[in-house]
Amino acid sequence: MKILTVIGARPQFVKSAVFSKCCFDTGRDEVVVHTGQHYDADMSLKIFEDLGCPPPKYIFDGLSRSPQLMIGEIMRDLEEVVNSEKPDFINIFGDTTSTLAAALYANKSGISLLHIEAGLRSRNWDMPEEYNRLCTDILSDYLFCPTESAFKNIQSENLKGDAFNVGDVMLDAIRVFDSSFRYDGPYSDSDPIVLTLHRSETLKRRERLAELLDYVFEEAKGRQILFPIHPNTKKHCVKYEIDLSRFEVIDPLSYIKMQGLLKLCHSVYTDSGGMQKEAFFHRKPCITLRNETEWGELIDLGWNRLWKEKYLTKVDDNPYGDGFACNKILDILD
């Protein structure tokens, strides 16, 4: 059994690292391809080093920046890798352009497709990710869902693939890499608020971005706000002439440092999907700066709320499994 894992965007790297570690530890043959979708070496490859994992065997370069061209380029470049590696499975995570491109490639070339993080739905049609995940789930042979609600979504859609609720591989990562998490500044407060914003629907209108920033500042009630800023968000703030002096703006953090910061922070304000869960894994309150979330369980548990909605009430439960999702996935494939 040989698995070809295709990743491309930053949030996929840690998932891939913990999946690869599980493959290695349990004697499975896996090869990783990095499509180059997120191409900043500082923001992408360092994580493998930080986590003590080898970097991807293949890294594509020269990818177009527009998704309508990127999809075809990734499929073209995958052809060569597949011809040489001859995998039994293609494995993908989440809902990025790279995810969809690899899914289309697998389906059209008849290679069995594993989708990890299957079944998430927002029904927000302004998010490119929503189309990616719906199409990817249609094309998948194995749908590995992180939660019961994702599993139920798949069951209601009458798709080809077999669905399994294996738990969330991001929880695997927290379990496996916990001892290496460390934040070493800069900050002054002992328990700051953490703010992250990066989604296209957050950034595409000045009013929306400015309203969210004002909201977070008011909610913080004087507490320090640490704002590791995504390059694209920074670019938009400059373009919109938005003053960020109320925030402690810092460079983007590595996964290791961000997890360290989440461990010591007071609470989290974010439009990220993954960070909502990471806040929960560290049992920190999270306020989601979007109008809906794929992670409804966290709302139900009271650890997360949508901005401007009611206050948090925290329940002690974990819908994301036991941190052994990768092992379950590999056992199912045997």
Place this chain on the structure above:
Amino acid sequence: MKILTVIGARPQFVKSAVFSKCCFDTGRDEVVVHTGQHYDADMSLKIFEDLGCPPPKYIFDGLSRSPQLMIGEIMRDLEEVVNSEKPDFINIFGDTTSTLAAALYANKSGISLLHIEAGLRSRNWDMPEEYNRLCTDILSDYLFCPTESAFKNIQSENLKGDAFNVGDVMLDAIRVFDSSFRYDGPYSDSDPIVLTLHRSETLKRRERLAELLDYVFEEAKGRQILFPIHPNTKKHCVKYEIDLSRFEVIDPLSYIKMQGLLKLCHSVYTDSGGMQKEAFFHRKPCITLRNETEWGELIDLGWNRLWKEKYLTKVDDNPYGDGFACNKILDILD
């Protein structure tokens, strides 16, 4: 309002021709792109000439034969056309690789997407078309369904696009082009049986293909069987060493000639989707050489049955509209 119509496979050409005629007759601006997916000039462009329509403005060449490469190439080539034509809408038909490629392009580049023949479902996961149509419907802004059942499928799926049951554009083609339909041989019987086979799931195993051919021969009970043979079907018959001497094998027919033949034939045996409906439009009994069909209405009406199933009972009704689907589509866009 400018519409860019993207076609690529033979069954799409007549739909495109009748849609273009309606755009022209009603003063709408439409440009047609032919992706070159079906690249045999005899089998593709002649239809426009036969129907008195101009050929596509753009024809891509040099496309790969494998769908996993073709998708990206079509998207790449579309970029140039879109940059020069600047359409408000991209319009696609059916469920081919070209359909999906154009749908992905429109979605990723933010151009409003019209899908004509939306909502068809077979849930046969061996058909590449099933994945194409499901993904395409997810990506569409306007879902123009040919029947009420297709419309109900879309309604049950909670998709982004607005769905409309406008009737079937293939019926428009029958209405608009009827006077030019003519079959001029070769045949001897006055009302022969017509046989067509071309689908990959029909051809991929020798046993399946041979079983279907034996079945049709027995059912014909001595009646002449006219078999316009698809090049790929011919290739497979040679490879499998299947004897076709029991059939009157002829070259593929143009649309005009095929419609003429359907008008005068006794009945139709086919694995084609479109021909099931065309047989009905000419009120000829059809036996579908597959294990399921997207056109369940024809089964319900008794004009069509799946091979080896019960006999036909014909009801006088028409679920495909009134032959003015194109006009309804354009009125909705206004």
